[in-house]
Amino acid sequence: MINISLLDVKRLRRCKLVKGSFLIICLLGCHHDLSAQTQALKLWYNKPSQKWTDALPIGNGRLGGMIFGGVDTERVQFNEQTLWTGRPRAYQREGAVQYLPTIRKLLFEGKQKEAEALAEQHFMGKKDNEDDYTTLKAAWYKSVRNNTAPAATNYNDQGWKHINLPTEKGWETTPGFEGLDGAVWFRSTVNIPAEWAGKKLVLSLGRIRDIDYTYVNGTLVGNTDTTNYRRYKTPASVWHTGTNQIAVQVINFYDKGGLTSAYKELMVYPEDSTPEAGIPLSRTWKYWIQDDNVPAFPRYNADYQPFADVYLQFPKHGDVTGYKRDLDISNATAHVTYTSNGTTYTREYFSSAPDQVIAMHLTASQPGKITLNAVLKSLHKAVTIRKIDDHTLELSLKVRNGVLKGVTYLKAESSGGTLNVTNDGIAIVGANEATFYLAAATSFKNYHDVSGDPDAACKQTIQKLKDKSYAAIKAAHIRDYQNYFNLFSINLGEGKNAGMPTDERILHFNNVDDPSLISLYVQYGRYLLISSSRPGFMPANLQGIWNDLLTPPWGSKFTTNINLEMNYWPAEVLNLSACSQPLFNFIDDLTQTGQLTAKAHYGAHGWVLHHNTDLWRGTAPVNASNHGIWVTGAAWLCHQLWEHYEFTHDKEFLRTRAYPVMKSAAEFFVDFLIKDPKTGYLISVPSNSPEHGGLVAGPTMDHQIIRDLLKNCIAAEKILGTDAAFGKVLQGKYNQIAPNKIGKYGQLQEWMEDKDDPKDDHRHVSHMWGVYPGTDITWNTSALMKAAKQSMIFRGDEGTGWSIAWKTNIWARMHEGDHAYLMLTKLLSPADAVPNHEKGGIYHNMFDSHAPFQIDGNFGGAAGVSEMLLQSQMGYLDLLPALPSALPNGEVKGIRARGGFTLNLSWQKGALQQVEVRSDVGSPCTIKYQGKEISFPTQRGKVYRFNGSLKQL
Incomplete structure (x- = not known):
């Protein structure tokens, strides 16, 4: 590990970023020896990826x-x-506000279904393409229905x-079907035995999306x-003995x-028998794509799209030994190395922020051994x-069903040998080494301007590399x-x-044999955030910036509940x-579109955000009225x-960026x-407890x-010394909001009514927000904290990946270190150990599994993990508040606390050994x-040091 002593702070400087007052502490002339941490901070494998969630992200x-x-x-x-x-x-539906009083009245009368039906019809946001x-x-x-000839x-x-049927995850994951919508015919035959003659037969085809017309003979x-x-x-x-x-x-x-x-659903069997006696139809079928130019389906939100693929095609190697691929998160470089016929081949990859390219560098231990074809492919039709x-x-x-255009340039350089570019690809023969630089851009400029020139952007990016060596770009x-x-x-x-x-x-994995996997996991999380959320760009979406599907899970959107x-x-x-800067810039945009939704749907001032948004900053209710009308997305982002x-x-950030947005939400x-x-x-009405x-x-x-x-907002107003009158208004509202309530089972109620089910294990534990990440429920409100703990016990310890992560933080905030660690072990469990049965955990590349990847x-x-080691939400530094017994020894350096403090702390045998506190702003501690x-x-x-x-x- 790199251990940055707080004495090194004399070598640190503060760097201003472009927008807002964001501070990065940048190392000047960092001379730390990285070699000692190389093994600890690598993901590595002795075989190539078999699937996307084996591959390594840059x-x-x-x-x-x-x-x-x-x-x-x-x-x-x-x-x-x-x-x-x-x-x-x-995205907002103008005039929706006229239905708000009736929806509220129905909910107050206990007529939930009627309220949902009315809201579904008149209160949801506007879909793209819905008008025609x-x-x-x-x-x-x-x-497409006029042609039934293939039924004959x-x-x-x-x-x-x-094609092999069924396609468990939809045909979009099947080669040739990626992103396909439309009409497709499938044909197969089945041999009916003589003993079934004259019997009614059940033809079971399982689940089909969306419509089927099924023919027999x-x-x-x-x-x-x-x-x-x-x-x-x-x-x-309709049947006869023999081939049908x-x-x-x-x-x-x-x-x-x-x-x-599922495979067992595809079969034919006598009506008077059981499926087990049937003839399976899970097999290879013939198919014909009849028409994939279906009109664009009305959608509430847009989908994040994959761009393309680079394929490096090599001559067939002989026996391969010493294969290894790795991702070194200490310097954000990935590698592949192996030996064949006495030559060791090495590839190196990284995605450069300074030069805005993905770089791929190929070398060999012997001269003239680099031969390959590089080709570009994309799932997009156009x-x-x-x-x-x-x-x-x-x-x-x-993109299909959209306005954006994209361009990528793939530039190749080689030392020795030959390099030839055609419309079909780039051929390199007999080189000593080769380097590829990939630039990509779209026509997106901002959420209301798509006039960008991606070709010019790529050309400019590549031209800037003209006088730079690979070594300089990597450095x-x-x-x-x-x-x-x-x-x-x-x-x-x-x-x-x-x-x-x-x-x-x-x-x-277990804590005795591999506690350093947890260290790697924490640092990998930091690596992914650095890699997917940089100043000047967009915030990380449901999949960060990594997605290989034209129809990604949940659109790979920004889900804000x-x-x-x-x-x-x-x-x-x-x-x-x-x-965090990309998120804050994103919030600035949402404030603008959210004001339109607030007015159209609620007749209200300020801004509102519901549970999903996308590149175009939609803020209206989406998906369905039973979960899409949730009004506190803006308020959570203000947190x-x-x-x-x-x-x-x-304070400058608070005055110019945070408080105006917070005030508008309030x-x-x-x-x-x-x-x-x-x-x-x-109370808040209409709304829902997210997705439940x-x-x-x-x-x-x-x-x-x-x-x-x-x-x-009240605290900010006092710090800034402005807006006292508005602060009084908010204090009056604050005092009247419905309080947290304890129900008949000793649980924290999720709703106004005492209707929680102790057997309910829903993945969302939304009423725990006041425990974490909020501070509405603390140990100062011990009865409520006890009730929250009871609710957590009822909900259980299983869940999707993100749900388990939330539970980890909640149990840590409750000072239940061993329970928090139990959740962490579930989060670190293999997500796909059982074929075709993914669960919450992590994939081979340590991506989190919902399932699928999120x-x-x-x-x-x-x-x-940080919540186990340090908490500061109560106005003081609470050291090792939820240290699990499974992690008795450790050290963390550079962890941050509220109040403007940076800490180094170490512990042995479960006890604090030493803590260093650097005061970054001079606050009381x-x-x-x-x-x-x-x-x-x-x-x-x-810096202040204590034993x-x-x-x-």
Whole structure:
């Protein structure tokens, strides 16, 4: 590990960033020896990737790449942060506010279903393409249904392609079907035995998305337009002994398509028998894509898109030995190395922020051994590839169902041998070494301007490399990256499994044999945040910046009912404050669009944000009324702004950036909160407890978040010395908001009504927001904390990846270190150890699994470890408040605390040994540890040292 002593602070300087007052502490002339940490800070493997979640991620905040490490064919799948579907547009539904009083009235009367139905019809946001879709869909649908010729028994399907059915995750993950929507025919035969003659047969096709027309020997036997399982009871007359022809036309309008059920569901069997006696139909079928030009489906949100792939195709190697691929997160470089026929081949990869390129460098231990073809490919339909010059290949694309264009340049350089560029690719023969630089850009300029010139941007990026060597580009990349990464270190000890390949370490993880896997996991979380959220660019989405699917899970959006916020939980405490800047810039935009939604849907001042947004900054209710109408997204994001102030005490940031946004969010709730006719309290209605329990009046989480916003606005107003009158208004509202309540089971109620189910294990633990990340419930409110603990016990310890991460932080905040550690072990468990049965945990490349991949669990898990070691939300430094017994020894350096402090601390045998506190702003400091307490004034920049008894050294 790099151990940055606080004595090194004399060698630190503060660096101003472009927008706002964000501070990065940058190492000057960093001379730390990195060799000692190389093994500890590497993910490494002794075989190439078998799937995307084995591949290794690189990123510079804008360009992300996934390195597969193949021997004969290397694949580098890459993304550019602004390539999305959709277009600039209005998301709010004008006039929705007229339905607000009726929706509220229905909820107050207990008529939830009626309220949801009304809201679904009139209160949701506006979908893209919704105005003319019905007409376009009807015409297209009629055209594909007019051709039923493939249903005929004698139809000639000799030219059709083959596919193995079912496709469990939809046909979008099947080669040739990526991103496909439309009409597809499938055909297969089945031999009916003589003993089934004259019997009615059940044709089971499992789940089909979206519509099927199913034929047996040319006769239509079934049609369903939902995702329900298809078990068609067919008359005996349509079948005959021997070979029978089955034909299925599947019509899919968007997202997952095809026959997507479990393998055991595809079969035919007698109606008077059981499926076990049937003939399986899970096999290779023939297919024909009839029409994939389906009209764009109305969508609430846009989808983040993959850009393209670079394939490096090598001559077939002989026997390969010594294979290794790794990702060194100490310097953000990935490597592949192996030996074949006496030559050792090495590849190196990184995504440079200073030069805005992905670099790929190939060398060999013997001269003249580098021979390969480099080609560009993309899943997008509208793609053009052409030669730019004697060193450069260009791929240009346009997204489907959207306005954005993208361009990538792949430039090649070689030493020795020959280099030839054609429209088909780049051929290098007999070189001593080769280097590729990949630039990519889109036409996106901001959320309402798509007039950018991606070709010119790529050309300019490549031209800037003209006089730079690979060594210089790499050195600049490492210096830039380490300005972030080297500010923090953690060492929890090393066990006997530390030398294993990373995938094996995950399979065998336990705290005795491999505590350093936790250290690696924390630092990997920091690596991913640095790589996906850099100043000047976009914030990290559900998958950071890494996505390989045209139809990614949940659109790979920005989900704001926990996931986007969780992405930034480690930013302040793990010394990556500058990585929050993209989020804060994003919030600035959302403030503008959120004002439009607040007015159109609620007739309110200020701004509001519901549970999902995207590149185009939509803020209206989306998806469905039973969970899409959730009004506290803006308030939660304001908590992130306040946290940044708490950690930095940057008053200029508070005055110019944070408080205006916070005030606007508070203005919305001044207008929105309404008196509950039953209790007289001010409550939030309509809303929901995220994705749980439907549309309601007064969910507990809302009130916790709103109280937090109002409290922080009041505090900010006092710090800034302005807006006293507004502060009084907020204090009056604060005092009237419905309080947290304890229910009949001793639990913290999730809703106004005492209706929690002790057997409910829902993944969202939304009413725990007041425990973490908020401070609505603390040990100063011990009865509520006890009730919160009871609710956590009821919810259980299982969950999706991000849910487990949240539970880790909650248990740590409750000072239950061993329980928090139990959750952490679940977060570090293998997600895909059982084939076709992924669960919450981590993949081979340590990506978090929801399942599938979501990056929030990586960030939440890293924050959870810090929460075990240091808490500062109560106005003092609480040292080792939830140290688990499984981690008795350790050291952390560069961890940050509210109040403007940076700490180094170490512990042995479960007891604090020493702590160093650097005061970054000169605030008064109080430290607490196991009943001991010390308070003292501080001077800015001065370091204070104490032993385990809090005696000053």
